[in-house]
Amino acid sequence: MVSKELTIKKLSDHSYIHISKLVLENGAQYDCNGFIYVNNKEAYIFDTPANDNATTDLIQWLQKNKKTTIKGVIFNHFHADCNEGMDVFKKEGIPTIASKKTAELMALHKYPEPNLLFKEQLTLTLGNKTIINTFMGEAHTVDNIVSYFPDEELIFGGCMIKSIDAKKGNLADANIKEWSATVSKIKNAYPKIKTVIPGHGEHGNTKLLDYTISLFKAEK
Helix, strand or coil, X not given: CCCCCEEEEECCCCEEEEEEEEECCCCCEEEEEEEEEEECCEEEEECCCCCHHHHHHHHXXXXXXXXXXXXXXXXXXXXXXXXXXXXXXXXXXXXXXXXXXXHHHHXXXXXXXXXXXECCEEEEEECCEEEEEECCCCCCCCCCCEEEECCCCEEEEECCCCCCCCCCCCCCCCCHHHHHHHXXXXXXXXXXXXXXXXXXXXXXXXXXXXXXXXXXXXXX
């Protein structure tokens, strides 16, 4: 626990999950997962925390407590639980990164354009480590990407990946007919995965991929 707004869960010397609460207009609250990847006192963040206070806490934790430079924040998809803290990053001069499709959908919801856009894949480096961000297909949204960290054998899948026993969740912008096939592509593309981080709930291993595939298979 970093503050009442933000929890940070350490997975390894390089990998952390950040957890914050999104409050809906009807008063409902739920925990949202994001990811932090650190190497040589530099970091990339995957999805902003779900509110501005938690976002400020995360930036301060990295910059002041960990003495780490934030190279950018990457958005998994266009929903608020991925980019609600975007304005805080922009005020701090931290680069914001998204696919072109995500940027287009963010614009429709009155979010500013991210600083760096990519079409279907963007490879980033963090010292001697590589991060591969890829659009594999439609699922939770038409723009959702997956971020793969080969040195950790880890993926951050955001809301397209479900924690074990989770329900289907928000389907307002989903392609439920393609969801299972998209997650199957991820599993086949990265056969050595050991750690899978969903957008909500507990992380785990490839059982999360199998569970998500089975959850939406009946929608074919």
